[in-house]
Amino acid sequence: MKINVPRGTCDVLPVDSYKWNYIENIAREIANRFGFREIRTPVFEHTELFIRGIGNSTDIVRKEMYTFDDKKGRSMTLRPEGTATVMRSVLENNLYLSVPTKLFYIGPFFRYERPQEGRYRQFHQFGLEAIGIDSPAIDAEIIHSACTFFETLGLKEIVVQLNSLGCSECRPKYREALVEFFESHREELCSDCKERLSINPLRVIDCKNPNCKQIALNAPVMIDFLCDECKAHFEKLQKLLSVYGVDFKVNPRIVRGLDYYTRTVFEIVSNQLGAQDAICGGGRYNGLAEEIGGKSLPAVGFAAGIERTISLMTKCGCSFGKEPTPKVIVIPLDDSCEEYSASILGKLRSAKISSDMIYAKKNLKKIFKELSSSETEYAYVIGADEISANKISVKLLKEKNQVDIPVSDAVNFVSVRGNC
Ligand code: AMP
Numbered sequence: 054m055k056i057n058v059p060r061g062t063c064d065v066l067p068v069d070s071y072k073w074n075y076i077e078n079i080a081r082e083i084a085n086r087f088g089f090r091e092i093r094t095p096v097f098e099h100t101e102l103f104i105r106g107i108g109n110s111t112d113i114v115r116k117e118m119y120t121f122d123d124k125k126g127r128s129m130t131l132r133p134e135g136t137a138t139v140m141r142s143v144l145e146n147n148l149y150l151s152v153p154t155k156l157f158y159i160g161p162f163f164r165y166e167r168p169q170e171g172r173y174r175q176f177h178q179f180g181l182e183a184i185g186i187d188s189p190a191i192d193a194e195i196i197h198s199a200c201t202f203f204e205t206l207g208l209k210e211i212v213v214q215l216n217s218l219g220c221s222e223c224r225p226k227y228r229e230a231l232v233e234f235f236e237s238h239r240e241e242l243c244s245d246c247k248e249r250l251s252i253n254p255l256r257v258i259d260c261k262n263p264n265c266k267q268i269a270l271n272a273p274v275m276i277d278f279l280c281d282e283c284k285a286h287f288e289k290l291q292k293l294l295s296v297y298g299v300d301f302k303v304n305p306r307i308v309r310g311l312d313y314y315t316r317t318v319f320e321i322v323s324n325q326l327g328a329q330d331a332i333c334g335g336g337r338y339n340g341l342a343e344e345i346g347g348k349s350l351p352a353v354g355f356a357a358g359i360e361r362t363i364s365l366m367t368k369c370g371c372s373f374g375k376e377p378t379p380k381v382i383v384i385p386l387d388d389s390c391e392e393y394s395a396s397i398l399g400k401l402r403s404a405k406i407s408s409d410m411i412y413a414k415k416n417l418k419k420i421f422k423e424l425s426s427s428e429t430e431y432a433y434v435i436g437a438d439e440i441s442a443n444k445i446s447v448k449l450l451k452e453k454n455q456v457d458i459p460v461s462d463a464v465n466f467v468s469v470r471g472n473c
Pocket of ligand 1: 134164166171172173174175176177178310331332333334335356357358359360361
């Protein structure tokens with residue numbers, strides 16, 4: 054039986070991998086520009102971390118985790134998101150002693166979801182977390198950095214949707230009002246929402262079922278229930294976003310799928326992505342550190358999906374830079390020319406000139422035709438004549454010209470022209 058890639062995962066092939074590098078390089082540059090340092094955590098953790106951190110009532114914990122027992126019978130889970138893992142590491146390594154702790158990560162995450170366009174079982178995120186500060190100033194920095202990331206990639210038609218989910222003071226009153234409202238419509242709700250009503254009523258608000266959506270339009274919204282402190286936090290955040298020139302829309306229906314959010318939540322969406330329209334989500338999670346057994350630590354962050362970012366960039370015609378190609382291709386015309394060719398190739402590579410050799414003995418015309426559509430600039434053709442005359446026959450692929458150079462000039466020829 055042929056073995057294929059598992060459903061919901063994919064290979065990133067060379068024709069695409071340079072796009073990933075392009076995005077990851079920009080992600081690193083933006084993270085550094087905003088003062089965040091990289092953290093790398095394991096791809097699997099103790100299952101308990103996610104149950105306590107993300108919350109028992111979430112879809113992720115209830116249905117989507119890749120959980121397995123290791124050989125000693127300990128329950129492990131492939132990380133479904135980055136925030137709980139980063140917080141675990143911050144607490145374990147006392148990173149919170151320098152305030153704020155500003156960290157970023159890039160890597161794969163795993164959720165057993167029903168695969169469709171923009172939704173995979175292994176996907177990749179770039180995320181930032183700022184830990185130790187309660188001020189809305191840092192929430193604004195987080196949202197500003199996410200926007201700067203997407204703008205730098207050339208994505209302009211994106212919208213920041215902003216909401217506040219209140220705190221442990223004001224959210225219970227809202228929850229009560231929400232349950233009361235939805236209970237009066239219980240019979241019209243989908244079966245999932247009937248269940249959500251008792252375990253996580255906030256999630257009824259972002260149900261995709263058209264009936265539930267219609268009912269939710271008239272549901273009470275959290276921003277009408279915010280306590281004075283949460284209201285002030287939310288207002289200050291909006292002012293600061295304006296200072297940074299970040300456009301946003303307050304959307305009281307953004308609730309997010311994880312339990313740990315307090316106060317600020319936001320999503321960055323595009324209207325060009327269809328059903329899976331969010332390219333980035335984040336918010337404040339002041340309760341998480343305590344939830345997983347640490348001290349109380351205010352924190353805020355975001356995670357951006359790389360696959361959806363690539364898909365949106367492709368739809369918008371954004372540039373991914375260029376796929377790196379060798380500058381020089383050395384072509385020995387037959388086996389007897391390989392040693393002479395190898396010594397040239399070795400010198401080019403020692404001089405940090407990207408170069409490669411073509412072994413296949415194809416027709417030269419065919420080779421030049423293939424190379425002419427690539428970024429390669431020079432073909433060094435080596436035959437018996439070149440060897441006996443100690444020279445190289447150079448095909449200038451861009452200028453469609455040919456020159457002979459002494460073999461001693463193999464490196465200099467490229468370096469000098471490169472500097473012109
Ligand atoms: P979340 O961790 O659910 O807040 O998601 C943050 C971002 O990660 C989303 O806005 C998506 O861009 C991306 N994302 C989340 N889940 C998936 C998935 N299953 N497949 C692809 N991208 C995802």
